[in-house]
Amino acid sequence: xxxxxxxxxxxxxxxxxxLAFNFVGNxxxxxxxxxxxxxxxxxxxxxxxxxxxxxxxxxxxxxxxxGVYSTxxxxxxxxxxxxxxxxxxxxxxxxxxxxxxxxxxxxAGAVAGFVxxxxxxxTLRLRGVFFAIATLALTVVMETxxxxxxxxxxxxxxxxxxxxEVPVFGHFxxxxxxxxxxxxxxxxxxxxLIERSKLGVGFATIRDDELAxxxxxVPTLRLKLxxxxxxGALMGMAGAPFxxxxxxxxxxxAFNLSYAVxxxxxxxxxxxxxxxxxxxxxxxxxxxxxxxxxxISSAVNLLIVGLLLIFFVIIAPRGIVGLVxxxxxxxxKGAKS
Amino acid sequence: xxxAVSETNAPLLNIGQLGKRFGGFVALDGVDLxxxxxxxxxxxxxxxxxxxxxxxxxxxxxxxxxxxxxxxGQKIDGMVxxxxxxxxxxxxxxxxxxxxxMTVAENIRVPxxxxxxxxxxxxxxxxxxxxxxMELLKLVTLDGKAGKYTTDLTQVEMxxxxxxxxxxxxxxxxxxxxxxxxxxxxxxxxIVALLIRMNERGVTIIMIEHIMRxxxxxxxxxxxxxxxxxxxxxxxxxxxKDKEVVGAYLGT
Numbered sequence: 001x002x003x004x005x006x007x008x009x010x011x012x013x014x015x016x017x018x019l020a021f022n023f024v025g026n027x028x029x030x031x032x033x034x035x036x037x038x039x040x041x042x043x044x045x046x047x048x049x050x051x052x053x054x055x056x057x058x059x060x061x062x063x064x065x066x067g068v069y070s071t072x073x074x075x076x077x078x079x080x081x082x083x084x085x086x087x088x089x090x091x092x093x094x095x096x097x098x099x100x101x102x103x104x105x106x107x108a109g110a111v112a113g114f115v116x117x118x119x120x121x122x123t124l125r126l127r128g129v130f131f132a133i134a135t136l137a138l139t140v141v142m143e144t145x146x147x148x149x150x151x152x153x154x155x156x157x158x159x160x161x162x163x164x165e166v167p168v169f170g171h172f173x174x175x176x177x178x179x180x181x182x183x184x185x186x187x188x189x190x191x192x193l194i195e196r197s198k199l200g201v202g203f204a205t206i207r208d209d210e211l212a213x214x215x216x217x218v219p220t221l222r223l224k225l226x227x228x229x230x231x232g233a234l235m236g237m238a239g240a241p242f243x244x245x246x247x248x249x250x251x252x253x254a255f256n257l258s259y260a261v262x263x264x265x266x267x268x269x270x271x272x273x274x275x276x277x278x279x280x281x282x283x284x285x286x287x288x289x290x291x292x293x294x295x296i297s298s299a300v301n302l303l304i305v306g307l308l309l310i311f312f313v314i315i316a317p318r319g320i321v322g323l324v325x326x327x328x329x330x331x332x333k334g335a336k337s
Numbered sequence: 338x339x340x341a342v343s344e345t346n347a348p349l350l351n352i353g354q355l356g357k358r359f360g361g362f363v364a365l366d367g368v369d370l371x372x373x374x375x376x377x378x379x380x381x382x383x384x385x386x387x388x389x390x391x392x393x394x395x396x397x398x399x400x401x402x403x404x405x406x407x408x409x410g411q412k413i414d415g416m417v418x419x420x421x422x423x424x425x426x427x428x429x430x431x432x433x434x435x436x437x438x439m440t441v442a443e444n445i446r447v448p449x450x451x452x453x454x455x456x457x458x459x460x461x462x463x464x465x466x467x468x469x470x471m472e473l474l475k476l477v478t479l480d481g482k483a484g485k486y487t488t489d490l491t492q493v494e495m496x497x498x499x500x501x502x503x504x505x506x507x508x509x510x511x512x513x514x515x516x517x518x519x520x521x522x523x524x525x526x527x528i529v530a531l532l533i534r535m536n537e538r539g540v541t542i543i544m545i546e547h548i549m550r551x552x553x554x555x556x557x558x559x560x561x562x563x564x565x566x567x568x569x570x571x572x573x574x575x576x577x578k579d580k581e582v583v584g585a586y587l588g589t
Contacts, residue, residue, distance in 0.1 A: 201451075202451065211434060216419075216422065
């Protein structure tokens with residue numbers, strides 16, 4: 001399938017979903033749907049480094065939070081233009097701020113991608129468990145930094161009040177939902193393009209055997225840096241609209257462990273070798289968590305994730321996609337003989 | 338000017354006073370080795386004599402601490418492994434290290450994509466890549482297994498794949514690190530014949546091996562390494578009669 005066709009299909013599905021939710025007329029669907037879509041982006045982003053290259057990143061929450069706090073930062077700047085800028089700049093700055101959300105998403109992506117590059121340089125010489133520990137540690141460092149930075153609210157947190165209505169979309173949550181749909185399309189298209197390109201082949205060699213990859217001419221360090229930058233940028237972009245979604249952000253919610261756990265568990269459960277896996281995993285787990293939040297309690301969410309993860313790691317280590325592939329292969333073999 | 342020199346009689350590989358230690362253990366103790374173009378060189382030595390360390394230092398898997406490595410008229414120590422591969426220096430690993438998530442043909446494509454296509458002035462199209470893959474697989478008689486996953490291969494097939502993948506990088510120098518360990522008599526002959534075929538295509542080959550039969554059939558020149566030092570170098574028939582070599586292998 002050509003990429004243009006692929007993108008068209010995704011757009012059609014996204015638009016259909018939007019219209020269906022709009023038809024039902026219950027804003028809760030948009031709220032719940034936004035969270036699921038956000039997890040699709042996070043899971044897909046994690047999979048670019050974790051699934052394709054085999055580097056397990058426990059720091060997803062950190063990259064997500066960078067996106068969150070990049071938005072909070074620009075929001076705070078917009079709130080205090082008079083104090084920050086010299087007098088002759090106040091006028092133009094007041095015209096520029098508040099920045100439109102799509103632009104904030106791009107900024108968040110740039111900041112998170114840059115941090116990804118830095119993290120890559122620092123940690124990519126480590127392998128396996130050591131890399132995982134390093135990413136976890138970096139998240140803690142970032143959280144400490146944010147907690148002590150009063151401009152973005154520090155440990156008290158910050159309010160980002162969204163407007164009630166936006167033109168064209170109506171309720172603000174519908175606008176957020178549409179934005180997140182676009183991010184899902186960007187993430188899935190990126191993952192699929194990588195998978196089918198020379199880059200994807202290089203990533204797979206890194207996952208399989210780094211020494212052999214180097215001996216075959218693959219510049220492993222450079223490719224791993226590309227993976228951390230792309231993965232980090234997408235995670236940051238997923239976090240950027242979050243302050244507008246939730247209205248009040250504090251470090252505990254932005255750096256929440258559930259982002260790190262979910263963005264690992266979703267690809268693992270769906271299957272890590274293709275873009276389909278994180279999508280399936282995020283849809284399944286994300287929806288399940290939303291249902292559990294409504295019917296039982298949100299406290300049960302991580303329990304569900306944990307139990308499913310254990311189940312899949314033991315029973316189907318290649319995830320749902322792997323299970324289906326095995327079934328297909330067995331069937332086609334059976335048909336031949 | 339340097340181009341002209343490298344094209345003529347200058348040696349392909351020139352190692353001078355190469356040294357490497359691991360903590361207090363001296364793995365390589367000032368090794369000199371000059372390999373002319375087109376040669377089939379056998380490198381032997383008891384376990385722990387520094388053979389693999391030497392290979393790793395030549396290929397960039399390890400960095401040498403002292404001395405220098407010059408390849409094709411260019412100083413290459415300091416370069417990382419993939420750069421050296423692109424310069425024309427390929428290796429096979431002692432224990433086969435295939436890319437396990439890929440088929441046999443896909444394994445061969447990796448160096449074609451990342452080494453051959455990375456050289457200035459070359460760009461193989463998709464159909465050319467496929468063609469080249471099959472050519473290489475035929476050379477090692479694995480063409481029937483192109484679509485198989487590497488987990489379905491036997492030991493010999495795995496070794497052949499290892500060599501084919503190294504050859505796919507179109508090397509000037511191929512280092513075969515114990516490509517025959519654990520193989521049967523006829524399988525060893527297979528691999529030796531294969532290496533000689535590769536040499537006839539113009540590739541200089543350094544073979545590291547314990548199986549003396551294979552070494553003696555293959556080598557035009559034999560180098561013996563003991564405790565990180567070169568103790569003999571020359572005509573294979575003379576070298577294996579050398580007192581010091583016999584002593585190193587059998588104990589004095």
